[in-house]
Amino acid sequence: MNILRLAGDMTHLISVIVLLLKIHSIKSCAGISLKTQELYALVFVSRYLNIFTDFISLYNTIMKLIFLGTSFSIVWYMRYHKIVRRSYDKDQDTFRHYFLVLPCLILALLINERFTFKEIMWTFSLYLEAVAILPQLVLLQRTKNTDNLTVQYIFLLGAYRALYILNWIYRYFTEPDYLHWITWISGLVQTILYGDFFYYYFLSWKNNVKLQLPA
Amino acid sequence: EAHSSSHDEL
Numbered sequence: 001m002n003i004l005r006l007a008g009d010m011t012h013l014i015s016v017i018v019l020l021l022k023i024h025s026i027k028s029c030a031g032i033s034l035k036t037q038e039l040y041a042l043v044f045v046s047r048y049l050n051i052f053t054d055f056i057s058l059y060n061t062i063m064k065l066i067f068l069g070t071s072f073s074i075v076w077y078m079r080y081h082k083i084v085r086r087s088y089d090k091d092q093d094t095f096r097h098y099f100l101v102l103p104c105l106i107l108a109l110l111i112n113e114r115f116t117f118k119e120i121m122w123t124f125s126l127y128l129e130a131v132a133i134l135p136q137l138v139l140l141q142r143t144k145n146t147d148n149l150t151v152q153y154i155f156l157l158g159a160y161r162a163l164y165i166l167n168w169i170y171r172y173f174t175e176p177d178y179l180h181w182i183t184w185i186s187g188l189v190q191t192i193l194y195g196d197f198f199y200y201y202f203l204s205w206k207n208n209v210k211l212q213l214p215a
Numbered sequence: 216e217a218h219s220s221s222h223d224e225l
Contacts, residue, residue, distance in 0.1 A: 180221040
């Protein structure tokens with residue numbers, strides 16, 4: 001495993017820790033989209049169907065378990081925790097997330113590396129992950145007072161896929177037969193969706209002011 | 216069945 005891939009995984013892991021820290025410490029999920037969190041839980045379930053069938057490494061298995069466990073616990077907190085759920089911006093978080101699920105599933109059935117159940121679910125998870133941030137970005141734009149942890153969480157989540165792109169470029173040049181168009185294009189789309197956010201993130205960082213996306 | 220080389224990623 002190369003350093004870029006490790007950096008990507010760690011950024012992903014830290015993003016989840018930041019979100020859980022926010023939920024645990026201030027017992028609030030204000031500004032966090034439950035729609036996006038549910039989509040991530042679905043992404044991990046569909047992608048990690050191979051967790052018990054294909055052993056890759058201990059690192060790989062542990063990380064999969066962490067991502068599965070944390071994504072479901074975040075959804076649980078936002079839906080059922082008696083204090084946390086009160087801070088959920090339900091009226092603002094109106095993105096119709098199921099409109100993303102069906103097109104991704106159809107696309108996975110049409111465009112995949114191999115027509116097997118596991119492979120289609122894997123491909124579906126890539127397509128869905130690429131667009132799963134959309135409800136969160138919409139909510140961010142609607143929220144007037146976004147706290148710093150939410151902004152950092154979104155930034156880290158975007159940075160993770162950007163680092164993965166560098167990892168794919170590295171692997172392409174160092175490994176024979178490493179060619180995965182579906183993964184690459186999905187990852188690229190995912191990163192591009194963050195373009196606007198990244199732009200305003202750096203602007204707010206440079207000018208040392210609170211991030212607010214223009215309506 | 217051998218896994219595809221992209222499947223060692225997370």
